Amino acid sequence: MSSATHRAIEAVWRIESAKIVAGVARMVRDIGLAEELAQDALVAALEHWPDAGVPNNPGAWLMATAKNRALDRLRRDRNFEDKREQYGQDLEALEALIVPDFVDALDAARQDQIGDDLLRLIFTACHPVLSTDARLALTLRLLGGLSTDEIARAFLVPEPTIAQRIVRAKRTLAAARVPFEVPRGAELAARLGSVLEVIYLIFNEGYTATSGEDWMRPALCDEALRLGRVLAELASDEPEVHGLVALMELQASRAAARVDAAGRPVLLLDQPRARWDPLLIRRGLTALERAENLGGALGPYALQAAIAACHARARTADQTDWPRIAALYDALAQTAPSPVVELNRAVAVSMAFGPAAGLAIVDALLAEPALQSYHWLPGVRGDLLAKLGRHHEAHGAFEQAAALARNARERELLLQRAAASLTAGDAAPIIGHQNKTGDSP
């Protein structure tokens, strides 16, 4: 077999597999079986294409082959009558065997918010009946067309673990009789939240990858971005989808500037902005605009994107619009309150309105149980105290922060600041305040 054809088939599979699994799943109402049948079609392609050549429309070929297998399977399914019973109100759906477009008409009649197979597949793979780990693996497998080996490498776990996770996830979906549908009405918002969370978790998993790790890890960022862009077309009237895409585009735009030549992380305000990717910034700002144009109050993803956009728009760190960022954190703290958001708000407020205003917010957080071992809390506090000239207290806060820091380099920086506070000199900023290196064009 020609290996070029083999690689071409693999590429076609990457492009088409999600659509095929989704199309077949609409017929058989079981994504595990649908994937199996889609795989059968792939095997058929591997048998035929090396001799016959890749067809002009390989996607249609695979789809037709998979759907034929599905028909065969359903016809000879001995439990056909059981299934009729099992599906109950979905009885008509099985008429798809006779009139393939009937299901579409049925769904239109049921006023599915978005009657698209791919969208159903995304919602099913991210169903809350599954654990978060299972949702991530199943989404990458079914929507991304990644192999279990690739997913395992991306998450730094053994391949059998992922294989098992996917098998169990499919079983769970079947056992819970999760319908292959896009949720409607009030349920949609919560279920969409799960889909967005899964995509953002995939993105962050890739974003935290360090150099020297398997390239599949950073590739997760690209895959999450791709999934987000796909979703933005499928659910184009959902502002938070565009908000998430905007957030990921803007964060990805900084990827090249996030670490220095030695592989050490560089804080946002210290990053050389010339290395931020202008194309991704433009795409991020456009996506944010789409979210804003849909009207209504911005959701948590769009708000975070709007904050990232403030940084992206500033040509230098000095030109950052801190009052706007503080206002956006205000809104975020109301929409999605969390102690970490509150701490970020404190930093933004201190940058916009002075260290005393920021310190008031930080001090209110000191009793927060969730932040008791979070080194950034005393770290930020120490920084604000130092700026207010309260060096003795700053020293204590930095020492406390250093004791909590898990990363050796961060600990070292915090101890340096603690020592500097003792001598009451001007300490180097820890979160990049009074940035001196970010003034590149």
Place this chain on the structure above:
Amino acid sequence: MRFMILVKATPGSEAGEMPEEALIAAMADYHEQLVKAGVLLDAAGLQPSAKGWRIRHAGGSARVVDGPFAESKELVAGYTLIQVRSREEALEWTRRFPAPHGSGVDCEIEVRQLFEMDDFGPSDAAKRFHDMGVGV
């Protein structure tokens, strides 16, 4: 990885002939597919070289040369920038690119991979390129 699909010019495109409706529709269909697959980053058509110019470096000095330029098949008439997971995926997408000047018009599209940050390797000179914003 990113690939740029370069549509080469024809005497027609260089003469400023606008594409027919059917061709615009075919291009829109194709680019819609790219968007739905989440792989399209950017795309644009370029005006004829008659409206452009070149800066020619020769003998240690630079000189402005106004268009139009000859050899239209060497000129670029448009581009589509995609981000995909493999070279083969890019090949598959470009195989599906519609005949860019309409069926029956001889022309070429050329596909080039963009340099990514890692392609430069660790060196001081490469770092300076990065700081200039070159190579992603």
